[in-house]
Amino acid sequence: MRRLFLYGSMTCLLQPSMAAEPDTAFNNQFRRDIGGWIAADATFSIALPDGRTLWLFGDTFLGEVNPDSSIQSGARMIRNSAVIQEGDQLRTLHGGTSSDPADFIPTLHPDSTWYWPEHGLVEDDTLRIFVAKFREADRGTPGFNFEHAGNDMALFSYPSLEFLHAGPVRAHAVNQVLYGDRVLVDTVHTYIYGRKSDPEHNIPYPHVARALNGTVKDQAWEFYDGSGWSPDPSLSVRIHSFQVSQQYSVSTYRGKYILLTQDIWLSPKIFSFTAPAPTGPWSNKRLLYTTPETADETFTYNAYVHPQFDRDGEMLVSYNVNGDFWSIFDNVELYRPRFIRIPYMNLDYAFWPNSAEGQPGQEGSPEPEDHSLSAFPNPLTDHVTLRFGIHQAGTVAVEITDIRGIKRIETQIICSTPGARMVEMDMKELSPGIYFCRVRSAGGLQVLPLLKTCFR
Structure with a gap:
């Protein structure tokens, strides 16, 4: 059973949160024999049109694992790999042979350069995977002696998934945005999200380009310039601060x-923001999860959402675990991704079941334009004013229930005419916590969560 928490401080409103929890099924499926893959990072996934999912990974160990989680001798490491999932069946994909494996996405010069995968999509009969190109560089930090060398698109035949060739993302040479963090196909446009680092502090910020659906391959993209869309890639600006x-x-x-991201500098904190449009404005910052593995030399990074596996109002999120390289051979769990379930209701009040759009209790007039149920203030202390509309005369029942569904307050209103109504409810006798307001009329039932706090 999930646990429900309230968290907050004296300086901010309390936020409702159903606890995020590990997804045991997903964690277990990457801990069984799937044809060679035993550990990796990155953990992108592409939902293919035929219902399969292609998982993409960065540096990958191939081999076998002992019962004590140590890696058997003879394991090999490649720079990237893939796992194809169909139902609950998973199979490892890589280049070369089982005895002499090579990268799933090869470069022309594999001895000195390599690709780490990003996201992608299928257009026509071709799978296009955005990739970041890297080369070795002496930076003086073990495990981080590499540097960025380009941004390409790798092409594979679909549905056979055979490598064809790779070529540059043309916009990257102009604006230095590394494209491919997410490729989001919307109703009219496909949005290609990327990141660009502040040259002074090396802090990445999000950017976005777009193309008409089915035309990403042409690279005749438009770029968000802060107020609209421009064909000039040099005008691209960050979409979030x-x-x-x-x-x-x-x-x-x-x-x-x-927008979901793990905080930078290998922080254990996973945050989300929501927006009404693909470019923002982004608000509702939420701390969704703090990874428990972070300790000593073990760190976590690069959380990512896999929407094709949404279930029961919850998102599937992965994050990567890493640490001392040589310790991984003694415990492969130090380099395996983790999967968790996060309820969407933790991200935004608009995702609460049957809630009105947006966060209730915003400052300003609480009058709902469409006569939907609203509450002001919310969060509340002793009293709350409910506003709603009815479309025909009759009796309206107003109830306040707790999270177990037990009725705590109820009243009835006789409405002789349709229109907007306002009701003030006395909540002084209720303990701080989460409640639900239910307004039932001839037009149906409206439900809105209420948060009672002890703060004034």
Whole structure:
């Protein structure tokens, strides 16, 4: 059973939160024999048109694992790999042979350069995967002696997934935005999200380009310039002032856009923002999860959403675990992704079941334009004013229930004419916590969460 928490401080409103929890099924499926893959990072996924999912990984260990989680001798490491999932069946994909494996996405010079995958999509009979190109560089930090060398698109035949060739993302040479964090196909346009680092502090911020659906391959993109869309890639500007990790995601839910990122500098904190449009403005910053693995030399990074696996109002999120390289051979769990379930209701009040659009209790006039149920203030202390509309005369029942569904307050209103109504409810006798207001009329039932706090 999920646990429900309230968290907050004296300086901010309390936020409702159903606890995020590990997804045991997903964690287990990457801990069984799937044809060679035993550990990796990155953990992108592309939902293919035929219902399969292609998982994409960065540096990958191939081999076998002992019962004590140590890696058997003879394991090999490649720079990128893939796992194809069909139902609950998973199979490892890589180049070369099982005895002499090579990268799933090869470069022309594999001895000195390599690709780490990003997101992608299928257009016509071709799978296009955005990739970041890297080369070795002496930076004086073990495990981080590499530097960025380009931004390409790798092409594969579809549905056979055979490598064809790779070529540059032309806009990257102009604006230095690394494209491919997320490729979001919307109703008319496909949005290609990327990141560009502040040259002074090396802090990445999100950018976005767009193309008409089905035309990403042409690279005749438009770029968000702060007020609209321009064909000039040099005019691209950041879409958010909050820094993003080297892997972040943008997805949609109930008509809103969700940006999810792990905080930078290997922070254990996973945040989300929501927006009404693919470019923002981004608000509702939420701390969704703090990874428990972070300790000593172990760190986590690059959380990512996999919307094709939404379930029961919850999103599937992965994050990567890493640490001392040689310790991984003794414990492969130090380099395996983790999967968690996060309820969408933790991200935005608009995602609460049957809630009115947006966060209730915003400052300003609480009058609902469409006569939907609203509450002011919310969060509340002793009293709350409910506003709603009815479309025909009759009796309206107003109830306040707790999270177990137990009725705590009820009243009835006789309405002789349709229109807007306002009711003030006395909540002094109720303990701080989460409640639900239910307004039932001939037109149906409206439900809105109420948060009672002890703060004034």
